[in-house]
Amino acid sequence: MTLLAVDLRESTKTLHAEAGRSKFMKHFFKGAISLEMYGRYLVALYHIYNALEKALDDHKTNSALALIYFPDQLSRKLSLEKDLEYYNGLKWREMVQEPPSPAQQNYVSRIQECSSSDMPERLVAHSYVRYLGDLSGGQILCKRLQKFHKLPENEGIALYQFEKIQDYDLYKEMFRKQLNQMTLTDAQNEAVLEEAKQTFLLNMAMFSEFDHELDGDLLTSAEQLEELESLEKEKKALAAVAATANGAPVVKSGILASMMPSRWWRSLTGSVGLKVDA
Known part of the structure; x- marks a missing residue:
């Protein structure tokens, strides 16, 4: 039996x-994206989510899309x-x-083409990339914004x-189970997997439009690992603070669990975000 959630993750890993190594993401992680640029990036996301939703x-x-249609919980507009x-x-x-x-x-246009085609099931891929991304790596991007730009509490981070949704991890697990319950033909399944790849490419093209305003190159593999180690330290510190505040032992649940490094590159994109944890 084909598990769509697993296939989506595996087919888009590369x-x-x-x-995650793009110039835009590199600068985002290091706090080198200005708030003015981020404001313009949000305009780009507004166009995307407006079309998707x-x-x-x-x-x-639609029998497939109905399984992951949760506008009250997920809509970002x-x-x-x-x-x-x-x-x-x-x-x-x-x-x-x-x-x-x-x-x-x-x-x-790609989203609109999927919607008007005889195979709207391809929209599953767009929903998967965007919403699971926001619930996963998007949470790390949120922390980066707050850390480097010293945002007032709960200001400027509504996207994330x-x-x-009370428990992001449980919700993502439910979403993946819904994906796995879809009954798709072989042709539909392959189309959804291909669409997920195209969605990442579309996101990267959108990132690249900001590149001429940024210095430096892509993250190397070594720099990528360094970022993961740094994020792991941040995650532990946040978990310790949360545990102390609650008077309970540190647990890997909720938002903090979505920041585990073993999931990081699977959950990154798009959030911003891009970030998909599948």
Whole structure:
């Protein structure tokens, strides 16, 4: 029996790692992305989520998509609007009305093409990459924003806050189980896997549009490992603080568990994020 969640993870591992080594992500991890640039990046995400959530709503009765259609828990459009105003002020409404960049338009067009095609099941891949990414690696990106830019508590991070989800790890596990319950033909299954690969490529193309504003190159393998070690230290420190506050032993659950390094590159992208933990 084919397990779609497993196939999605395995088929995108290489591209997932490549996205994690991108120049944009390198600067994000090191706090070298300005808040002004991040505000513009949110505009790009707004175009993507606006297209995706409309497509998912249009196909909410599709037998496959219905299994992962959770707008109350997952939809990011309203959360993005909060962050867009925080970083861009009232001009955000004008910014999202401007024509998308070429990479953003390609991403939006791909989602729209999936929605209008005779195989809308491909939207499963887009939902998988974006939402599981936000619930996984997106949580680390959130911590990076707070750490390097000293954001006020709970300000500017609405994208990564899922108020109607109590335990992110349990929710992701439920989502993966829903994926595995889908009854797809062989052709549909292969199309979803291919679409997931294309989604990573679309994300990387979107990242690359910011590259001319950034210094340096891709992360090397050694730098990637160094980042993982640093993130592991941060995770332990956060877990210790949480355990002390609660008067309980440190446990690997909730958001902190999603920050475990063994999952890091599987969960990165897109969040921002990109970040998928499958």
